[in-house]
Amino acid sequence: MKIKKEILNSNDFQYHFKRDIYYNKLSKKxxxxxxxxxxxxxxxxxxxxxxxxTGSWQIYFNDGCTLEMKNELISELDRSC
Known part of the structure; x- marks a missing residue:
């Protein structure tokens, strides 16, 4: 996982501790x-x-992401600095 974290960090992904996700606002992933x-x-x-x-967020989860969860994530990330 160490190398994967380096890949994410070098591509400007940030870790969201509460949600246990990595995200990049610029690429919307x-x-x-x-x-x-x-x-x-x-x-x-x-x-x-x-x-x-697409102009919208691309979300990668193993079990998919419910519409409600997707909307929560997007709303939260769009509000944050």
Whole structure:
């Protein structure tokens, strides 16, 4: 996980302790710690580098993310500095 954290940090992802996620407001991507642990470093790099043309947040969780949870996350991250 140490190398994966370095990958995330070098790509300006921040850790959200309460939610146990890594997020980047500029690329609008959210990764759960669980999905990071369950996938390879190459997978993580591919997803980070994958272009987000949607204009909305891309959320990567193992078990998906309910609409309610997605809305909470987005609202919380959009409000924070």
């Amino acid at each position: 959210i990764f759960s710690t669980e999905i990071i642990q369950d996938n390879t470093e190459d997978w993580l790099v591919d997803k980070i580098q994958e272009r987000n043309n």
